[in-house]
Amino acid sequence: MNAPVLEVDRLVKHFPAPRGLTVHAVNGVSFTIREGETLGVVGESGSGKSTIGRTVIRLLAPTAGSIRFRGRDITRLSDAACRPLRADMQMVFQDPWSALNPRIRIGDLIAEPLKLHTRLSAAERRDRAEALALRVRLTPELLTRYPAELSGGQLQRVCIARAIATNPKLIVLDEPTSSLDLSVRAGILDLLAELKEETRAAMMFISHDLGTVKLISDRILVLYLGSVVEYAPSDAVFADPAHPYSQALMSAHLPADPRAVVRRHVLEGEIPSPIALPPGCAFASRCPVAVERCRGSRPPLEAVGGDAAHLAACLRIAEGANRIPAEALHP
Amino acid sequence: MSGAALPAARRGALPWWLRRVVGVSRRSPTLAIGAAILICFAVLAVIAPWIVPHDPVAANPRNVLASPGGAHLMGTDGNGMDVFSRVLAGAGWAFGIAIPAVLVGIAVGVPLGLYTGYKGGWADEIIMRVFDALRVFPSIILALAVVAAAGPSLFNVVLVIGLLDSPVFARVVRAEVLALRNSTFVESAIAAGNPTWRILFVHILPNAIQGAMAQSAVRAAWAVRISATLAFLGVGIQAPTPEWGAMIRQGAEYLVTGQWWVGIFPGIALILMVLGLNMLGDGLQDLLDPRRKAASK
Amino acid sequence: MSLLSVEDLHTHFISRDLDNEVRVAKALNGVSFSLDAGRILGLVGETGAGKSLTATSVMGLLRPPAKVVKGRALFEGRDLLAMDADALNAMRGRDIALVVQSPKSSLDPLTRIGDQLIRIHRVHRDATAEQARARAIEMLTAVGIPDPARRMAAWPHELSGGMAQRILIALALMNRPRLLIADEPTTGLDVTVQAQILDLLRDLVRQTGIGAMIITHDLGVVAHYCDEVAVMYAGAIVESGPVGEVFARPAHPYTQNLIGAMPERLKLGHARTIGGPPPNLYALPAGCAYRDRCLRAADVCATPPADMPLTDGHVARCHRIEVAA
Numbered sequence: 001m002n003a004p005v006l007e008v009d010r011l012v013k014h015f016p017a018p019r020g021l022t023v024h025a026v027n028g029v030s031f032t033i034r035e036g037e038t039l040g041v042v043g044e045s046g047s048g049k050s051t052i053g054r055t056v057i058r059l060l061a062p063t064a065g066s067i068r069f070r071g072r073d074i075t076r077l078s079d080a081a082c083r084p085l086r087a088d089m090q091m092v093f094q095d096p097w098s099a100l101n102p103r104i105r106i107g108d109l110i111a112e113p114l115k116l117h118t119r120l121s122a123a124e125r126r127d128r129a130e131a132l133a134l135r136v137r138l139t140p141e142l143l144t145r146y147p148a149e150l151s152g153g154q155l156q157r158v159c160i161a162r163a164i165a166t167n168p169k170l171i172v173l174d175e176p177t178s179s180l181d182l183s184v185r186a187g188i189l190d191l192l193a194e195l196k197e198e199t200r201a202a203m204m205f206i207s208h209d210l211g212t213v214k215l216i217s218d219r220i221l222v223l224y225l226g227s228v229v230e231y232a233p234s235d236a237v238f239a240d241p242a243h244p245y246s247q248a249l250m251s252a253h254l255p256a257d258p259r260a261v262v263r264r265h266v267l268e269g270e271i272p273s274p275i276a277l278p279p280g281c282a283f284a285s286r287c288p289v290a291v292e293r294c295r296g297s298r299p300p301l302e303a304v305g306g307d308a309a310h311l312a313a314c315l316r317i318a319e320g321a322n323r324i325p326a327e328a329l330h331p
Numbered sequence: 332m333s334g335a336a337l338p339a340a341r342r343g344a345l346p347w348w349l350r351r352v353v354g355v356s357r358r359s360p361t362l363a364i365g366a367a368i369l370i371c372f373a374v375l376a377v378i379a380p381w382i383v384p385h386d387p388v389a390a391n392p393r394n395v396l397a398s399p400g401g402a403h404l405m406g407t408d409g410n411g412m413d414v415f416s417r418v419l420a421g422a423g424w425a426f427g428i429a430i431p432a433v434l435v436g437i438a439v440g441v442p443l444g445l446y447t448g449y450k451g452g453w454a455d456e457i458i459m460r461v462f463d464a465l466r467v468f469p470s471i472i473l474a475l476a477v478v479a480a481a482g483p484s485l486f487n488v489v490l491v492i493g494l495l496d497s498p499v500f501a502r503v504v505r506a507e508v509l510a511l512r513n514s515t516f517v518e519s520a521i522a523a524g525n526p527t528w529r530i531l532f533v534h535i536l537p538n539a540i541q542g543a544m545a546q547s548a549v550r551a552a553w554a555v556r557i558s559a560t561l562a563f564l565g566v567g568i569q570a571p572t573p574e575w576g577a578m579i580r581q582g583a584e585y586l587v588t589g590q591w592w593v594g595i596f597p598g599i600a601l602i603l604m605v606l607g608l609n610m611l612g613d614g615l616q617d618l619l620d621p622r623r624k625a626a627s628k
Numbered sequence: 629m630s631l632l633s634v635e636d637l638h639t640h641f642i643s644r645d646l647d648n649e650v651r652v653a654k655a656l657n658g659v660s661f662s663l664d665a666g667r668i669l670g671l672v673g674e675t676g677a678g679k680s681l682t683a684t685s686v687m688g689l690l691r692p693p694a695k696v697v698k699g700r701a702l703f704e705g706r707d708l709l710a711m712d713a714d715a716l717n718a719m720r721g722r723d724i725a726l727v728v729q730s731p732k733s734s735l736d737p738l739t740r741i742g743d744q745l746i747r748i749h750r751v752h753r754d755a756t757a758e759q760a761r762a763r764a765i766e767m768l769t770a771v772g773i774p775d776p777a778r779r780m781a782a783w784p785h786e787l788s789g790g791m792a793q794r795i796l797i798a799l800a801l802m803n804r805p806r807l808l809i810a811d812e813p814t815t816g817l818d819v820t821v822q823a824q825i826l827d828l829l830r831d832l833v834r835q836t837g838i839g840a841m842i843i844t845h846d847l848g849v850v851a852h853y854c855d856e857v858a859v860m861y862a863g864a865i866v867e868s869g870p871v872g873e874v875f876a877r878p879a880h881p882y883t884q885n886l887i888g889a890m891p892e893r894l895k896l897g898h899a900r901t902i903g904g905p906p907p908n909l910y911a912l913p914a915g916c917a918y919r920d921r922c923l924r925a926a927d928v929c930a931t932p933p934a935d936m937p938l939t940d941g942h943v944a945r946c947h948r949i950e951v952a953a
Contacts, residue, residue, distance in 0.1 A: 044818035045789075059522055086524030098515040103537040116524045151906060152675075162523070181674035181906075182845060186889040208819060211891030252823045254848030256890035258872050262852060266823045270788050347647070354648035 002035040004068075005170050005202035006056060011065035013048070013055050017275060024274050025051040027226040028065070030301075033170070036200040040217030040234065042207065042249070046271045047223035049206045053172045056204070057089045058082045070169060087117035090163040094175035096155035100147045106133075106158055107143030113165040132161040136191060153184035157191065164195060172204045177212055189215055210253045214238055222246045225274060225282040228301055232310035242304045242312040244290075245283045247324050263329040281315070288328050289316050355618070362614020365548070368607030376422035385413035387420040387573045396590045406592040409581055410571065414592060417573035418600050424574045425555050425604055428489060432554040433547050435493025440500025441543060445531050447501070448508030448539075459505075462498035470495050474557055479566045488567050492554045499550060500543050507539035548612030552605045559601055575601045629705055630662040631807055631839040632686070637699035639678075639685045639863075641909075653909040655681050655694070657863040657917070660935075663839045663856075665806065668830065670854030670871070671843045672886075676906045677860040679843045680729075683809045685709075687726060688716045703807065722752040725800035727810040731792035735784035741795050742780025749802045767798040771828060790821035794828070801832065808833070808840045814849065826853050847890055851875055856941070859883045862907040862917035869942030879936075879944035881922045916947065924948045 013026040026048040033039045043049045054060045056067055058074055066075045069089060074082065090113070093099040100109055111129040114120055120128065130140045136157040147155060156176060163171055173192070177185040193216060196203060207213045213220065213234075220237040222230040222245065230243040241247045251264040267286045272278060278285060280295035287294065294315055304310045304317055316322040345353070356363035384402070391411030399406040405414035447455040465473075474491050481487045511517060512535070520534045559576025561567030563583075568574040575597040582594020639656035656678045663669045673679045684690055686701040688708060701708040703724060708716060720726070728734045736744055745764035749755055755763070761780075768776035771794040787795065793813060800808055810829060814822040830853050833840045842854060850857050851871060858868040859882065867880040878884045887893065907917050915930040916922070922929070928947045935943045 044820060057522065059518065080526075083524045083526065086522065091519070091522045093515050093519060095515060099519045101516045101520070101534050101538070104533075112520075112525075113523050116529075159519075162519075182847070183674060183885055183889050186894055189894070209891075210819075215891055215894065248820060252819045254846070254852045255892045256847035256851050256875070256887060257892060258851040258875050260851075264823060266827060267820045270790055270821065271818065350648045351646060354644065354646040357644060357648065358646065 002037065003070075004032050004034050005070055006033040006204070007066075007068040008032070008052075008056060009066045009068075011052065011055065011067065012063045013051050013060060014063045021275050024277050025226055026055065027277070029221075029223070029226070029228050030065075031221050031228070031231060033202040033204060035169070035202055036196070037219065038196060038203040038205055038217050040205045040207065040213035040220045041223065042210065042213055042220060043223035044208055044249075044271060046225055046274050048226040048274075049223050050174055051226075052223075053091070053174050053204060053206050057091055057170070057172055058085075059091070084117070087113065087166040088168045089170040090166070090168040090172070092156075092159050092163050092171065092173040092176050095179045096152055096159050097147070097179075099159055100155060102147050104146075105143070106145055106147065106150070109147075110143070110158060110161045110165060113162060117166050128165070129161075132165055133158075135164075136161045137187075151184075152180050153187060156180060156184075156188055160188075160191065160195070164199065164201075167199065168201060170202045170204070172206070174206045175208070176205075178207065178209065185212070192216060210238075210250065211255075222249065225272065225277065227282055227298070228311075228313060229283065230312045231301065232304070232312070236307075236310050242310065242317055242322060243283075243314050244287050244316070244322055244324055246312075248288075251324075251329065262331055263326075264331070265324045265328050266330075281313070288324050289321055291316070359614040359617050361610045362618055365607045365610025365612070365614055368603060369611055372422050372604055372607065373426065375419055376426050379419040379423055383413075383416035383419055385416045387412060387416040388571045389413075390571070396585065396593070398590075399592050405596045406590070408578070408593045409585065412571065412573075414578075414596050417578060418575070418596050420573040421575040421578065421597060421600065422604070424568070424572065425558075425601075428485070428492070428558045428574075429551040429554040429608075431489045432492040432496060432558075433551050435490060436496030436500050436550055437543065437547070439494060440497035440502075441504050441536075441540070443497065444501035444504030445508055445536060445539065448505035449512055449527070449531055449535065455505075458501075462501060465495070465498055471557065471560060474561060475564060475566055478561055483561075483566055483569055485568065488558055488561060492557050495557075496550045496554065499546060503542040503546050504539050507542050508535055511535050511538055545612055545616040548608050548615060552608035552612070555601065555608070556605055631665045631704060632841070633662040633700075633702040634682070634686060635660050635700045635702070637682065637685060637701065638697045639681060639690065640695055640697050641693050642695060643693040651910055654912055655863050655909055656685060657912070659699070659860070659863065659865055661858045661865055661868055663807070663841055665839045666833070666837045667839055667855045668833055668853060669839075669841045670850035670857045671841055671860060672845065672847065672850055672857060673860030674845060674906065676862075676909070678863040679845075679860055680811050681863075682860070683726060683811055683841070683843060687720055687724060687809070688713075689720075689726075718752070721748055721805075722803045723805055724807045724809070725803070725805040727793075727796045727800045727808065727813055729812040729815060731796045732784065732787070732789065734796060735787075735792060737784050739784075740780065741782050741784060741787075745780075745795075745799060745802055748799055752803045763802060764798075767802055768795075770801070770832070771795070771798045772824070773798075789817050790825065793817060793821075793825055797825075797828065797832075801836075804836070806838055808838055809843070810840065811843045812845070813842065814844070814846070822849075829853070847887065859886070862912060863909065864917065864945065866918065866946065867942075867944040869938070873939060873942045877938075877942075879938055879942070879949045880918075880946045881924050881948070882918050883944075922948075924950065 009030050011026055011029045015023040015025055017023050029052060031039065041049045041052065055062050058077065062075055066073060107129050110132055111125040114125045114128055129143060133140050133143055138154060138157050142150060177188050180188065189212065205213060205216055217234045220232060220234050221228060222243065224245050230237060230241065230246045237246060241250050248265045248267050265288060269286050272285060280297055281299050284290040284294040299313045299315045301311045301313045304312050314322050389412060394407050395409055395411045397403050397407045403413050403415065405418065408414055443458060447458050474495060477491045478487055517530060517534060520530055558567055559579065562574050562576030563580040568577050578597040579594050585593045637656050637659040641653040641655055643651055645651050659682055671679050671682065685696050686708060690696065696709055742764055745767065746760040749760040749763055764780060765776045768779060773779050773794055784792065814825055817825065826849060829840065844850060854871050857871050857874050858865045861882050867874060867883045875887060878887055913919055916933050919925045919929045926948060933945050933947045935945050936949055937943050
């Protein structure tokens with residue numbers, strides 16, 4: 001097995017809210033990402049996926065739990081101490097238009113990490129920026145332009161070039177294709193797949209779009225209201241999701257094929273607020289197979305069917321009662 | 332997105348810069364008029380030494396208080412100096428006070444606004460309350476007191492006006508910084524490993540400075556007015572320097588006795604310049620704001 | 629007679645830039661489609677294709693510098709674009725309803741939602757306060773809002789995204805319109821909530837027999853909920869027809885690329901260069917607007933392509949139609 005790049009143990013992140021309340025964004029999340037591995041982090045609003053992405057690279061300070069990056073504990077490092085680490089952990093944001101300073105030229109934006117973390121001369125940085133632009137399939141003449149002159153797809157490529165400039169060991173991608181047009185997404189995903197092969201970096205791919213996540217991830221982490229509900233290899237989750245929420249989520253995905261037979265479970269109600277978390281399983285209020293016990297205490301993450309690589313947090317699995325019944329599915 | 336270029340033959344006979352002038356004027360007539368007024372004054376200020384019919388500070392006791400006309404287009408004042416020449420020379424003084432004062436205001440106010448806006452917390456609270464207190468206090472009184480104590484030199488006047496201006500620049504920049512500090516590109520800059528000073532000066536400042544730029548013109552108008560007021564009140568620039576405020580002060584004495592030209596002509600010049608600066612500032616704000624937002628996507 | 633029939637709609641944005649040059653953006657270039665009662669049409673396209681603009685043009689909601697320069701929009705035989713402002717105003721909100729994007733910013737923040745529902749009903753239908761209130765509660769129930777009587781007093785900021793979207797739908801249906809246009813009704817909503825909203829829309833259409841047009845960029849939504857689809861590019865409809873037919877046998881290169889780019893059909897490493905910069909509406913090429921990005925472009929594409937009928941109802945606007953299997 002490859003060496004672990006990121007080890008997250010019982011991560012907690014809470015935000016203060018007005019009137020003394022607390023937003024419980026992340027509530028005890030644990031996972032590991034190894035070299036060359038891509039972890040797909042899936043969830044809807046309130047799942048905490050973006051917060052986790054930002055916390056593991058220390059853009060936010062964790063409330064509790066631990067984060068180990070390449071064996072080193074970075075949980076309590078100061079901002080200043082984190083800065084040199086940023087050469088090795090980078091992030092690609094969702095909206096490429098707002099992620100780039102509109103007043104700085106593309107070439108300088110791509111070269112900025114080099115300027116901050118290496119001792120390359122200006123000429124060397126220029127050459128590297130050009131090489132990076134070509135690597136992400138941008139023509140070098142775009143390097144002198146400003147962000148406003150490029151399209152969304154091109155801008156996202158710039159963001160990716162910027163992110164790989166210092167050969168980071170960990171790249172967090174927060175919904176990198178969600179803001180882009182459909183025809184442009186495929187190109188970006190292709191590029192990411194190539195880079196994954198080439199750089200062997202560990203990647204964390206955060207998205208709400210199951211179709212995209214499936215293409216690029218090795219393992220999947222399914223989140224609901226800040227907790228892990230399922231953590232397993234990608235094939236396992238898509239073929240046979242164990243947790244009822246995963247099942248509902250998978251079934252809600254609409255394939256672009258009118259001939260596909262879609263059997264969906266449409267969840268009732270809305271996602272509860274992360275301010276007032278219910279005591280037991282967070283999903284119990286909307287779960288079609290929940291029982292009284294589920295509202296009592298939070299279910300632990302356990303191996304499904306004896307497979308240690310496939311974990312899910314549901315009391316009903318051990319009883320074999322975790323499948324959403326066929327009557328609850330409809331087209 | 333820039334428009335497609337039409338073939339040169341179809342663009343008409345106007346050169347590109349004239350077309351730009353017409354385009355801007357249509358978009359913001361205020362800006363056009365303000366800029367026109369200021370350009371006139373600036374040109375006059377520069378060529379004044381060569382076109383003044385008489386030496387602005389040459390006293391001529393044998394020709395005091397002559398009415399406008401003849402050799403003296405705007406008459407002469409109580410010392411026999413030609414009003415017209417003094418009005419022209421005064422333009423140079425107005426710029427000479429307004430520009431350094433605004434620069435001082437920017438040099439002090441902008442870094443303060445950047446820092447407090449970004450950091451927030453106690454520093455922000457304290458500085459903003461100090462600025463609030465300053466604003467409540469009538470600035471004229473404050474300027475008066477300081478200049479009276481420190482002495483009526485050009486340096487003191489410029490410094491006081493500049494310092495009094497700085498809270499405005501700080502406030503305007505801080506407002507922009509507050510909006511920008513949570514934006515994604517700042518987050519991206521932090522994620523890339525930028526130290527705070529780079530975030531402030533390389534990333535935030537260029538995006539936060541627009542508001543301050545538009546304010547400059549308005550603050551310059553204020554600087555001209557305050558300096559004139561100080562001179563009028565006797566604590567700023569003194570005669571025989573051809574500063575409009577000082578001239579108006581002298582002219583006020585003669586208004587009651589009927590020699591209106593001594594004070595009215597410099598007064599008109601002052602009004603026009605302040606108007607021009609204000610219009611320029613207004614027009615710049617109009618032009619910079621909505622167009623930027625629309626053009627950026 | 630179809631419920632809505634749009635013929636050759638052209639909408640331009642005319643403005644002057646800082647160089648005092650007149651600039652014209654040709655945002656809609658000959659949009660034609662028709663929609664029958666009881667059917668759901670999906671209008672698909674990427675950013676800038678002109679989908680939302682089509683809806684606002686048809687409903688007379690354009691503001692300068694946008695202008696309809698040519699075309700007709702026949703609603704039950706009457707041309708909406710030729711009507712005077714008062715007549716059109718009377719129809720909007722009553723006979724034709726528009727559900728817009730971003731529900732939370734589309735509701736009046738200073739009025740309780742019950743009052744907003746009542747207001748729109750009384751303006752158009754001459755109802756008494758009690759009648760309007762009863763109808764409002766009826767609509768809230770129909771869109772699946774729990775405890776509707778109490779919800780009438782809620783403020784817009786208290787609503788979640790999904791709830792706000794349901795309220796917008798309720799608002800749209802208060803006056804029993806015959807045509808409903810929903811502009812990106814599920815963008816920004818969670819996947820599980822999207823399913824609820826779309827099911828609701830489909831059920832309402834089936835029950836009331838109204839005609840609906842869903843504007844979206846999500847092909848999955850179109851595949852599953854729409855009867856007909858119209859694909860837009862650079863302000864024109866490049867392909868249209870029954871959903872099953874168009875998805876199974878797409879004829880226009882753009883449609884083929886769009887469907888090929890869907891994650892289900894995508895094999896990584898085989899992405900052909902299908903993306904590209906959006907068309908510059910200020911300088912559209914002569915002839916087919918897709919020419920610059922099209923892998924099958926030929927000399928003939930320099931002339932404007934015409935609508936080529938394929939099997940019944942399936943039309944594509946292209947010189948080089950090659951139906952893939």
